[in-house]
Amino acid sequence: MPESSATYTRRGRLLRRGASFLVLLAVAGYLAVQYVTGGTGDRDCEVVSAGGDGAAYAFTPEQAVNAATITAVGTTRGLPERAVAIALATAIQESGLRNITHGDRDSLGLFQQRPSQGWGTEKEILDPTYSAGEFYDHLVKIPDYTRLPLTVAAQRVQRSGYPEAYAKHEPDAVLLAAALTGRAAATLTCEGRTTDTPAGGPDAVRAALVRDFGRDALAVAGAEVRRSPKATPLPSPTATTDTASRTVAVPVPPGTGKAAGTTVLRRGWQLAQWAVANASALHIQNVTYAGRRWTAGNTDSQWLPVGTGKGTGEGTGEGTDVVRIVTMQ
Incomplete structure (x- = not known):
């Protein structure tokens, strides 16, 4: 076989192997994202729009518990529904509303807060009530945070490397906040298994x-x-x-x-x-x-x-x- 043909054959094999490897990486990445965001669980809960526009968000019982805690902490402090929506969107992006024990570097919990950055001890951060309180403590220090775009307000608290990421979760967070603050009656249901x-x-x-x-x-x-x-x-x-x-x-x-x-x-x-x-x-x-x-x-x-x-x-x-x-x- 001429040398050029052998070279092309080897290159073809390398390209096919490379493509297969990239596919595997993509699948692994997708599964990792689903794991982090809670997408692999049974979405037995749903919140719907009170306006009858068909908007809905399905989520797991684990996510429901954490969303309810975040909301309760906010309303108990007398904070407005907008503050709750910002907190929920942030937690959806950071952890998929799951109290995870891992993350980038030493990031932990619902909001991926870092002990090394003064957010609290590992034990404290993994307490959803504590971590939600810490998020709100930082949020209320931002001037006119209720008037800012959600992604801007969230970013000023989190200082994330992906500041635009919070925006895509705003519709779901708004639905959750309306239900869990009580403004939208009878809009949240779960199967209750x-x-x-x-x-x-x-x-x-x-x-x-x-x-x-x-x-x-x-x-x-x-x-x-x-x-x-x-x-x-x-x-x-x-x-x-x-x-x-x-x-x-x-x-x-x-x-x-x-x-x-x-x-x-x-x-x-x-x-x-x-x-x-x-x-x-x-x-x-x-x-x-x-x-x-x-x-x-x-x-x-x-x-x-x-x-x-x-x-x-x-x-x-x-x-x-x-x-x-x-x-x-």
Whole structure:
């Protein structure tokens, strides 16, 4: 065989091998991204637009728990929905809303914060409540952050090497923030399949409320709720006789001023949809609020009307003063 032909043959083999190697790298890269962002999990949760425009975002129960925690930390601090959306978009980009124990150099957790850069110890950063608080502490120091483009505000906190990356997650983060702050009623659902985590129960629900909303949540969750004597009781969620022992009744504080009704509903729906987001981890069977009920395992994943409540998320009628969370055990 002439030397030139042999050379071309070797080059052809090298090119084919190189192409195969690049394909393998691409596949490996795709799988790595899916792993980091949580894309390989069962997306049993979904949030939809309250505006009926068809926008939706599907995510995993693990991501739902972390999104609910990030939101609760923000609202407990009295921060606006825009702050929550910025935090959620950042966490989606940095970790896929997963509390990962690895990253670039010593980056860790939901926001890929670095112990070496003063964000806290490894243990602290891997606590979602702590890491969310740290993100908000830095965010509120940025002048007029609510008026900045989301990607600009996020970048000024994170100082990422890819500052434009946050923008692509804004639509999903906005949907999540609207639901988990309670502004968009009955827009977040999960199938509620139980996980391998330790069994939940009323005590686990109360502990999670305190974890995300602070110590005041314990007193709220343990308080007795007085229903109007004229109110028609809601039907029992199950046929068992021990429902009361498995129920956490979370009172919704009354609002004040002209926007009192809106404030009550928003807080109530935040608590209700927080519970649904935590349903798999805490083994929650159903959640009832404002005349609607979400039930684990409901294949159509909807908040269905129940009892005599308004069932629309509008107004402040019967059923808006308490969120009822029933656990599976």
